[in-house]
Amino acid sequence: MKRFIAVFPLALLSITPLQAQPAGTGVGAHLAYVANDAGSGSDLDANLRGELFGQLRFNPHLAFELGYAHSTSTEEEGADNQGTYSIDITSDDFYGGVRLQSQAIGAWSLYGRGGLLYYRSEIDFAEEFFGLKPGGEIEEIEEGIGYYLEAGVSYAAAPELLLDLGFTYRVRQDYFEDSRRPFDLEEMGVTAGLVWLLR
Amino acid sequence: MTSPIRVGTLLGVGLLLAACGGTGKQDELRDPISQTGISVGLQVNLPRDATNADAAATIFKNAQRQPLVGGDFFMARSTVDEAVLKSLENLSGDYLGRLAVAGPTDPVTLSTEYDPIRAREDRWYPVDELLIDPGPNPDLVGYSGEILIPAPLQITSARNATYASRSDNIVLTWTPGNGQQMTSNAVVTCVDASGRSYRYPRFNVLGNVDGAGTFTLQVNDIIPNTNIINAVATFVHEVSTLITVALLEYYSYGLVSVSNVPLATFVVQHCDVDLTVFREIGYPLPQNVAGGFVIGSTSDTVRFRFDPP
Numbered sequence: 112m113k114r115f116i117a118v119f120p121l122a123l124l125s126i127t128p129l130q131a132q133p134a135g136t137g138v139g140a141h142l143a144y145v146a147n148d149a150g151s152g153s154d155l156d157a158n159l160r161g162e163l164f165g166q167l168r169f170n171p172h173l174a175f176e177l178g179y180a181h182s183t184s185t186e187e188e189g190a191d192n193q194g195t196y197s198i199d200i201t202s203d204d205f206y207g208g209v210r211l212q213s214q215a216i217g218a219w220s221l222y223g224r225g226g227l228l229y230y231r232s233e234i235d236f237a238e239e240f241f242g243l244k245p246g247g248e249i250e251e252i253e254e255g256i257g258y259y260l261e262a263g264v265s266y267a268a269a270p271e272l273l274l275d276l277g278f279t280y281r282v283r284q285d286y287f288e289d290s291r292r293p294f295d296l297e298e299m300g301v302t303a304g305l306v307w308l309l310r
Numbered sequence: 311m312t313s314p315i316r317v318g319t320l321l322g323v324g325l326l327l328a329a330c331g332g333t334g335k336q337d338e339l340r341d342p343i344s345q346t347g348i349s350v351g352l353q354v355n356l357p358r359d360a361t362n363a364d365a366a367a368t369i370f371k372n373a374q375r376q377p378l379v380g381g382d383f384f385m386a387r388s389t390v391d392e393a394v395l396k397s398l399e400n401l402s403g404d405y406l407g408r409l410a411v412a413g414p415t416d417p418v419t420l421s422t423e424y425d426p427i428r429a430r431e432d433r434w435y436p437v438d439e440l441l442i443d444p445g446p447n448p449d450l451v452g453y454s455g456e457i458l459i460p461a462p463l464q465i466t467s468a469r470n471a472t473y474a475s476r477s478d479n480i481v482l483t484w485t486p487g488n489g490q491q492m493t494s495n496a497v498v499t500c501v502d503a504s505g506r507s508y509r510y511p512r513f514n515v516l517g518n519v520d521g522a523g524t525f526t527l528q529v530n531d532i533i534p535n536t537n538i539i540n541a542v543a544t545f546v547h548e549v550s551t552l553i554t555v556a557l558l559e560y561y562s563y564g565l566v567s568v569s570n571v572p573l574a575t576f577v578v579q580h581c582d583v584d585l586t587v588f589r590e591i592g593y594p595l596p597q598n599v600a601g602g603f604v605i606g607s608t609s610d611t612v613r614f615r616f617d618p619p
Contacts, residue, residue, distance in 0.1 A: 244447070
């Protein structure tokens with residue numbers, strides 16, 4: 112991150128043309144700010160998601176990526192005549208997919224990412240009854256699969272360094288799939304990060 | 311969309327104002343709330359020309375209103391529908407629901423039940439998996455009353471009338487039916503010269519007059535010129551007020567709290583009155599219930615104006 116902070120001002124000033132990177136590898140990191148939606152009636156708050164990934168680049172326009180993402184807590188608190196409740200979901204994803212990179216125009220190019228993920232979410236649930244009955248809390252672990260999509264622009268701050276800014280959309284599917292009311296958890300927001308291209 | 315706070319405000323005002331009203335007649339169908347044990351107020355009302363009935367309920371323990379929480383709830387069932395009654399304001403203890411009925415003779419059962427999943431059916435998440443189950447409150451669950459709705463009621467007078475004096479007669483007429491008692495609940499909205507307004511409910515017992523097909527109220531029974539905030543508070547007519555505001559759909563109107571009612575200085579310019587007349591039949595209290603009432607009713611609403619010179 113420190114390196115990112117050091118490089119970024121220089122990147123803004125430079126007009127370094129993107130060097131067409133041959134096949135190789137790379138590593139990257141993204142940080143996203145996302146809104147959460149679990150379907151009709153849900154009101155989960157926004158959270159952050161950090162990603163670390165590696166890539167295997169087949170040519171300048173196509174790479175395969177494997178990564179890990181951690182989404183910080185997204186929480187909802189509600190109340191009705193039965194009592195009050197809170198739901199807190201924290202997720203870890205392991206994902207794999209492709210990254211497409213357009214032909215550069217100067218230092219700028221477009222990119223897209225997409226693939227499948229495996230998630231493991233920790234769900235902390237608490238419920239109280241206005242002090243009229245004893246409340247409590249439980250923890251549930253949910254695991255499943257999903258997918259992700261991302262699109263944005265890349266800026267070649269240096270021949271080996273891409274700075275990404277894009278929109279991200281991620282779905283973790285089928286929470287509590289055997290229950291009466293299963294749901295998918297969607298994340299949508301903005302993401303920024305970097306990719307360090309290795310030879 | 312309903313506004314529970316505003317309904318609660320009206321009910322709060324109603325608690326203070328919805329007293330016996332001005333007719334001086336005794337309510338023959340509503341027992342007092344018992345100081346000890348369980349009391350209930352259960353009423354199912356079918357408005358004129360409606361196919362959905364309003365069910366309202368409240369439960370007391372040792373004269374204290376009891377909110378139903380953590381899986382306890384009121385359920386209304388007809389032969390064709392069922393509905394979980396909702397508290398309009400959390401912890402208010404007043405519950406209201408609407409359900410289809412097959413007709414005026416369709417029995418409706420109102421009961422306190424325990425089902426932790428059904429009670430949370432409005433929540434979006436999987437309530438069968440994410441659930442803290444504290445168990446039922448044995449003092450409050452298991453009471454049930456069956457109610458038959460009386461014959462339909464149609465008021466054939468006073469509609470859109472204007473009255474100029476508090477001593478004017480409001481002559482109500484209807485086709486005689488099978489009711490044991492007639493009551494009325496007026497929602498009164500008064501405005502002064504500066505445009506300030508306040509709204510309050512006013513309950514009146516008309517008596518066992520269904521067979522006569524007529525009753526004469528005075529405007530003063532609904533819009534007294536004394537300090538009406540001093541009216542004796544009573545619980546037993548709140549359920550009627552609950553039903554009245556529900557069927558009039560007064561949820562979205564600007565209701566005022568008691569502290570905002572300038573009764574001492576309020577000079578009425580005019581008042582609009584929505585007067586709902588109920589044809590009521592009383593039914594036995596559930597077993598082991600010490601007070602309250604179980605009532606089936608039909609209703610019709612007329613609007614008129616009090617416009618003093």
